[in-house]
Amino acid sequence: MKEEVEKCVNCGFCESVCPTLPASGFRSIIGARGRVDLGKAFIAEMNDSGVSDLKISESFYSCLDCFACLQVCPAGVNAGKVSGIGREIAAISGQHGLEKPAARMIVEATMKFLNPLGVREKCAGWAEGLAFNNDSETLLYTGNMYQLMAYSASLGKLKMRLGEKITDFMARIISRHPAAVRMSGMAVDRDMRKQMDTFLRDIYSLLVSAGLKFNYLGEDEPYPGTFIYDLGYKDKFLEYGRQVISIFRKHNVRTIITVDPHTYDILNVQYRKYFNDFDFRVIHYLDYLREVRFAATREKVTLHEPCHFTLRENNYSVPSELVSSLAQLTYPDRSGKRTMCCGGPDELLFGEISGKISEERFNQLKATGAERIITACPICYANLRKDGTVVDISQFLMERLKADEVPEPSS
């Protein structure tokens, strides 16, 4: 942390793009510069006396890890990285007041069930009746991400209703008895599940139309461990990732097709960084669709570019390339390296902040005047779905695949 914060001269550029700052009512510690300042103060106190009673939890856990701050910092300071280290400190300390009980709960449940809510079996439901090639070394890996959205939205609402104290209390109990987390399986948003299952089936059909044969692990498919890593539990992540890799090995996987930006990012970046033997080829499904013949449309659409594609190391721009080749694409004011997070990563721990960010982003997208808003991430979809104009890119592409006529997009 010291190495990161000491590059900062406190110019404040990062604050101007940090989504959590305005959403918190402009409390500095819920913004990028405040997080770096808090990091500096924490280090100074630890250096001086070896202890600090600063309550760093809210500041660091509320960071969305969108890395918008890094894009504008002239000195290359990443407040997201500072927050990540801050969460690691909280995780290692294990103290009440530093560690978020809900974070511990999620991690313990994931370690036990290979799924943050213990609903791994239910996550395979979308594939019922679909044919897969069990001998293929190419794996369609959903990482349970689309499926989990049906639960996170309901759980977020439940948490808001119960309040911080009760949910923290319940989270502590569940951390000690992770099996209890499976009760959350009851908190399913059925409409959302149906929608997410449709998206996954569309993705399946799109890949089939590209001539691809692939396997799917069904109820054996593990969650990739993104929460464990993001919440700062590095040791647990190393243990967990090892299990995930073993499952891939057991099924003779060589190529992993991911369907969402978070899984694509964690496999390509963190798994490669922390596991020397992670030698799998990781491809996003959209890469296979470049040669598929889609029908163009004159529809005016806008695209919400996900942070984990646009602001991270991968810098993956295929969603923009595909959509702009098929429709009249208008970007919102904040796009490209200035794209804004949908607020999703804060949904469970900081529902109110998450809600304000997603409202703001939705309004920015609507302001383009586009007929529809296209997302390319299940978390973004779940957070931005505030009216019927929001669609996942899989749905849009499926429509273009099925369309008969191929009109030239007008300029």
Place this chain on the structure above:
Amino acid sequence: MNIADRLRLVHGSTVLTGREEIIPYMRDASYFGGKLPDAVIIPGSTREVAEIMGICNDMKVQVTTRGGGSSLTGSSVPMSGGVVISMARMNRIIETKPSDSYVVAEPGVRLDDLNRELGKIGFFYPPDPASSMAATVGGTISTNAGGLRAATYGTTKEWILGLEVVLPTGEVIETGGRTLKRSKGYDLTALMAGSEGTLGIITRAILKIWPLPEATGRIMAYFREIAPAGRAIAELKTQGMVPYIAEFMDRLSLESIRTAKGLEFPDEAQYLLLVDFASTVESLDRVMDRAAGIVRTFDPVSIVTTRSREEMEKMYEARKGLYSSALSQRDSPDEYVVIGDVVVPASGLPDTLEGIREAAKRFSLKVVLFGHIGDGNVHANIFADLSREEVRKNVDGFQMSIAGIALDHGGSVSAEHGIGLEKKELLKLEFEKRGSSFTMDLMRKIKSSFDPNDILNRGKIFD
């Protein structure tokens, strides 16, 4: 009842008192560390600001106002606890009226956000300090910020038509108005520009706006010495060619932006002269050709012209981030950056720079030089480990020395960063040197007329 409790009775959750909550408000972008305030409050309206000021005045509690927290002289650093008022929530653009050349904005609007909105209708607000991404309308009025375009458009004070201000006693006043002309006694609008939060709290500003130039182009000329670059600018201006932007950077600056942005430069270059011209689409080529011809006569190492918006934007961003990115050139992580800011009549700039270079050697300091060559404004980024007494003395000596050099050349000790905590002695020196010490007394009298209990940003500009 303490001040936090009293404020909380009226403003509840917008009052912050937790230690971790208020730590970030101890600092701005300068190297000064302030004291932990007793409370931070984030009001959402003029009425709330007036109520807060009424309470603080009653209890005689110190108040420091904070905009984008991008001051480089410690203007927004609280030095004696008290209350910090963050204007961040008051960030609406209230009215835009291009037919009458103005926009009405709240103080917390960031300059880049304002210009993004104005750009949609083909207008802009010209003041563009390098900090414009973070800096706010209120903060830049308070420091009379300048920026890259000041060579053509002047500093912030030229662009304020009127203000709404909450006085330390809680009264709300209006100054100026929505018209481009007025003559109605003392110009209190101008008085607020550069007052650094010592007279009142700006809660609304009526700002003059201007149509965006139709087209712009850039000349980037690299030189071995600064003198011919300075003479090139002087010649351009003598021939009636006013640059839209005219910047210079020394070798270390170029190395900083190469590290930060990957922008390359010729090996033999010691200085970059960057000059933009704005014109109509039809005439820009002619203007650029003529200007490049003039610059070429001063024998640059190389010269490049471009009209590529993308290329120009990349360099513009790199220049604006130079204060922060120059940190890559420090020799030790214990070193901090102290930024100098002096101004001389533009023609005196080459001699001034030579003097500054010699002073840096004399005080054994590593210094990065860059600035606005079009209006004679030099910035000197000094790398210094301020925990060492002898280094602090050298930095103070160097700052005093470059102030003296600027004054000898008919300039001033502060061009666009204000006085804050950093330049109080230098300001005194400037008035003494000009035989105008009474000006300081007058400033103190003005301050006590506005702020009889001396609660607003005490200890800034003067003691």
